[in-house]
Amino acid sequence: MSDTKHLSVNDAKRVFTRLSDLARETTPFFADVWNRQEKEFGARWVEEVAESVVLLLGEDEERWKDALFGYADFSMEAVREQAYFEEHRRYRTSSAETLLTNCYEDENFMMTTYLPGLFLSHFLWRHHYKLLLFFRNEVLPELSPPGFFYEIGVGTGLYSCETLRAFPSAQSTGLDISKYSLDFTKRVLGAYGVLGRYGGHQADIFKYDLKVGSADFLICQEVLEHLEDPAKLCRLLLSLARPGAKAYITAAINAAHTDHIYLFRTPAEVEAMLRSAGWDILKSKAEHAYDGKPVEITPCVAGFLCQKA
Amino acid sequence: MPKISTDEMNIKINEIFRQVFDDNSLSVREDMTAKDVEGWDSLTHVNLIVAVEKRFKVAFSTKEVMALRNVGDFLRLIEKKLGH
Numbered sequence: 001m002s003d004t005k006h007l008s009v010n011d012a013k014r015v016f017t018r019l020s021d022l023a024r025e026t027t028p029f030f031a032d033v034w035n036r037q038e039k040e041f042g043a044r045w046v047e048e049v050a051e052s053v054v055l056l057l058g059e060d061e062e063r064w065k066d067a068l069f070g071y072a073d074f075s076m077e078a079v080r081e082q083a084y085f086e087e088h089r090r091y092r093t094s095s096a097e098t099l100l101t102n103c104y105e106d107e108n109f110m111m112t113t114y115l116p117g118l119f120l121s122h123f124l125w126r127h128h129y130k131l132l133l134f135f136r137n138e139v140l141p142e143l144s145p146p147g148f149f150y151e152i153g154v155g156t157g158l159y160s161c162e163t164l165r166a167f168p169s170a171q172s173t174g175l176d177i178s179k180y181s182l183d184f185t186k187r188v189l190g191a192y193g194v195l196g197r198y199g200g201h202q203a204d205i206f207k208y209d210l211k212v213g214s215a216d217f218l219i220c221q222e223v224l225e226h227l228e229d230p231a232k233l234c235r236l237l238l239s240l241a242r243p244g245a246k247a248y249i250t251a252a253i254n255a256a257h258t259d260h261i262y263l264f265r266t267p268a269e270v271e272a273m274l275r276s277a278g279w280d281i282l283k284s285k286a287e288h289a290y291d292g293k294p295v296e297i298t299p300c301v302a303g304f305l306c307q308k309a
Numbered sequence: 310m311p312k313i314s315t316d317e318m319n320i321k322i323n324e325i326f327r328q329v330f331d332d333n334s335l336s337v338r339e340d341m342t343a344k345d346v347e348g349w350d351s352l353t354h355v356n357l358i359v360a361v362e363k364r365f366k367v368a369f370s371t372k373e374v375m376a377l378r379n380v381g382d383f384l385r386l387i388e389k390k391l392g393h
Binding site (some may be wrong): 026027028029030031032033036069072073075076079080083290 | 343350351352354355356358359371374375377378
């Protein structure tokens, strides 16, 4: 999100310094990540994270503290689940049955932990941020300006926001099973001034009346691992694309979380599923969360720029 | 879990620290913080929490974990959970 600057460089530095100090005060054992990311990604990253926080939360330190706590809670949950995965080599659950009640319909969990944590993780988790850079630098430039695109499973709306900002005439529709994801997405898109070109619908993707062959572009970002049958979604996405349209589809691999139920063990498995659904793969990128552990137990995210023939 | 003495608990905690940080020379002290141990970052911190939960059959909330400032705080929290 670099096309419009909302904060001066000095203000961004001031906000970042206060944010990382506040992280050290309120969530000391989760504060190391701020300096680690700054060291790896530099001044541009500092400006970006400061700007995102100010746009979403203003300069209200109580809201910053809530978001930092949400991030710590989100990260702790991920590491707890990853520990289970390392021991058992499977995710704790493979059924979607309880996800709605335990997660997506739980307002307190979604709005105070899951969504603020997920949003910050796009900047604070190395593999998430690298995939965001891949999308920005290597996927968006490959697109002809889309008139209309879908985002299936909006999460925090960050990727729709990136696309709407990159293409000022694009319109978008987002679908998500969680009302709170859609609310959060509207907040993100509103903060960046692109909400007027967006419509959000709460729906089960497999039961919603979508326009077949209508999309110039599709985004489906870390959704596949939340489904019992991700191959079905890969086929549905293909049906929504017009011929020649592109899609950006990603999946978490060996990455446990509260609501991850389908275990992809390699990026190649995801690629094979996409190809089997009928997608051509134009580009891909896989990034790991950290070094030092065997790859089969290290969280990874892989992104694919796909095209419908 | 049968009640254990503070000394036994401290020995077990020391074992867990050595295992998590892969350092057999590590000796925990009450005033020890993340700055004192190489490799003590957010990831190893949660691994430490998970290992203690598993060993002592207790559970910590994020709020409890967030409030910890040093090893002493952690030891007192474990004692509280064990009903000492």
